[in-house]
Amino acid sequence: MSGIVGYIGKHSAQSILIDCLRRLDYRGYDSAGIAISNFHEIQLRKEKGRVEDLEASLQLEPIINGNLGIGHTRWASHGTPTISNSHPLCDEEERFFVVHNGIIENYQQLKKFLLEEGYHFHTDTDTEVIPHLLAHYDTGHFEETVREVIPLLKGTFALAILSKNDPNQMIALSQNNPLIIGFGQDEAYLSSDIPALLPYTKDIYPIKNGELAVLTQTAVEVKTLSGDKVTPKRVHIQWNHEELELQQYEHYMLKEIMEQPEAIKRTLKGRLTEDGVAIPELEGFLHSRNLQSFEKIMIVGSGTSYHSGIIGKKILDSLIEIPVEVAIASEFSCEHSTLTDKHLVIVVSQSGETADTLSALKEAKKYGTPTIAITNHWKSTLSRQADCTIYTYEGQELAVAATKAYTSQITGLVLLAIVLAKQMNGRGVEQIPVLLDALHSLSEDVEKCLIMTQDAIDQFAQITNDQEKIFIVGRGSDYVLALEGALKLQEVAYIHADAYAAGEMKHGTMALITPGIPVIALATQHHLREKTVNNIKEMKARDAYVVGITTIGDDSISSVVDEVMYIPEAHPLLMPILAAIPLQLLAYYAGCVRGYNVDRPRNLAKSLTVE
Template identity: 45%
Template structure:
């Protein structure tokens, strides 16, 4: 996720802006920039790369002024470049803006503005905001911002500057965080508390739809209808290191709790307004494109491979195209039957995974069409593939992947719906059901995360376990694979996942009294079969923890303990059911005093074969 900072007061703005951005570096970024008003004009300095490059660029010519905004960018629309860096300004230089999030209707706005003579310098969605400001400006800064907010759609945190109003900054948010730090004779704006914690402990936390006018001596907050809002001061007692983690003990836990927003960002602009289907403007496929595809390969490693297994179920069942899922490190060496009628989908959080990149190149050599699903704009895999879908999960700091996985699942489900509709193999009624299930998914994730006490207690109960087994059928089996991986990689408890019906073909010999078994039972079409498999392990005196949908009154009769997830469609259930497994693994690792964010022997991005 990008970083935002803003300052207005009696001190020079630039030192705070640069320092504040440095405190947000943990969020990940590919470019940085600042805009400072010197009393005559807004001066913008920005460049691709790390903050040190911006410092070097500024050099001895530091922009002077007591009001300014800054931004560290994680590329979404447009590759990392000087031109795509924030802040963005209009042609006159009267306005400057920084933005986190996605403006969903930016293309429509951009085309309209170009027709009116506006010239755009970047590939970003953000630049339309500042040009729209210039187009609508009537001399009233505040009213112009409000007009802009009525036009743009999407998720955002925005901070606006105007050369005609050098005594104020205006900021607002929708689905992306924004805080206002309260000083004496100075005030601060940031996307996260670490940027301002060394300057003030008192903050306003903005809520969605709130509109704030910030001067050096005051902060005025109102809602979209202009009704004043009396904000409560949120006082921070964390130290700076804890603040980077948002008050969470570990980055992994922070990223688990970021999943509702990450999934929301991934779906943003990809769901039709009437919720009839999903949209991928970056693909623009037509029926002929899919009719020529006879088979799909999904290639990935680790967690992304598990996302690929879920993707196989989605595409085969919804879009009716045969799918094979391959471990990237094996793909090149088994002489795969790939040709021009094959679509190869590669999945990688970092976009730099060496095995996956090599498999992608091999698929291209064999004539396949290629599609990358990744989180990092401009990464090697994104550049190599014919087409790319970005997940917009934001940076993951912890080695164990959480939000990258759930956003990959969201992409694969949206892609399957998209393909099914293009091929006319998905009924309009079912398409609407699935899109609605996606639409409510972020709220369901929020609901699940409201109280994890039960999950935490189970994790501590099993902290001394030597072995654990994860079972499931159909999509539940795919999620079991990921749950098993999470537990072993951060808690070092030996864990194995099995298709529940396969256990009796050998591995049942390991199920003895007291062995812990986690069973997922969220898929109705195999539910009775799963209950039979639970009976098999209970007959060997295993202790069973069940994961089931809310309202399932039967499961508790068969298991020792139960964790319920919100009732959901069979295809969104995997995105929900993995959360308790992530949380279980996290607290098991904490209970065992493991290094949660940096587990032994592992790296975040595997760039060697």
């Protein structure tokens, strides 16, 4: 996954592009580059590393000043991070300059054809075929040339292109990969993500599949690939760009952990009624379908969204009768159980642009299966393609590791489960009044949890400095939470953290328990606590150092562990939200203690728009 930016207008393109790239560096940080046009010529600069490295290079050796340009920050998918593999890429005669996000699936065939035609390649990327194809099929008319080439490309991609012969315009297009136009006064912007545009404009238009945008100083024209004009319907974004600033925090990850009470409050706002739940986005979907006829529900997600989906399954299992399955998005698109119009697929993605999740959605729709998306991003590809979308209103999440997205997604899944249970007259409808009461106080409970655990976790994290392995165990929902906690430690602290169902340790993994090895034991589910205590005793008998996480007032855990951390009591179905807090904080502080960039972990990007 990579980030694309573009600008044309009356200001210096370079400063705007660099600023926008900096705001997109959660999309890629292997290398960065820009191409600037002064409407007479185009100059290029690329550097390996972060956007700051590119900026330093430009200060040492400036390039031309111009009012038009494109930029790119790269997360390598084809070819190692090098200056030569960095974007923008151009043909040998420097006629066309291209930035690309996505994958050209048939690039090997295209490359073979171009090599036979005498073209030379200097990178390991799939992108390099594009400028060569533009040069090969050059009609002398920029827009017509692009139209000639695009049908030759297979895959998912977003492109921004400059032409030496038409240095006063840029062309942008999208094929199942996000690219957004931002509108200003006598100027226009491009970006892979909305946040990069917010300091400059809040009026945007996401380029749709099969559309091509031509940006000049005087106009933005959107057309179909066949040449028909499209009137872009501008959308006004409500996000406040001040929310994107660090404010008093050192890192975005900590800021976003601390924002969870407000994120949950926004996700619940207007949806909790006096006697139930109302989700306006769902109304049309519910009226058009007989939910009583559904035979199975499948929840699909990747990474943290997959973990929130497993929690969603447990919530649905307790409220409705029909089977609920959970699938990893990258697996679902290739292998899945039977799908029909009698099934429901719920796809979960923070960004709404995750390629694996979009492929899973496409697979479900191929069988006529109704789909509901849960995402944070309005007008994302996922929200546009699903039959119905439930939005989580956590605000922008800029740290790579998902935190408030996780708890907001679970909140959204709880709301959806309540609605489905009532519509289907599920077996757990009698639980709903108590669950609703708990939802009303959920934001406050999360706030209390943050206050109770932050300092204690900061101290505990100190012992992770010389640890390379840690176990997290739990039963039921606590095991799912252990999976998410382990993922966070792997992402930002680079600790080999393993999650296990506590009762499974004795079936093989106990061989890895050695004196002093740290184990975090989650025990927030009352009906499983006694069994968890027995599993903790088994690990303590092997001299593990065990830290227990349980609810206030529980003495059964404190008596068998080395340390105990208490969190507030909540409804059992909501405990995975509260218990996530200390694990998120542990990953954050462990990453800081070990000296890592917790916002930008190595080898990772925020939302992967390539499969």
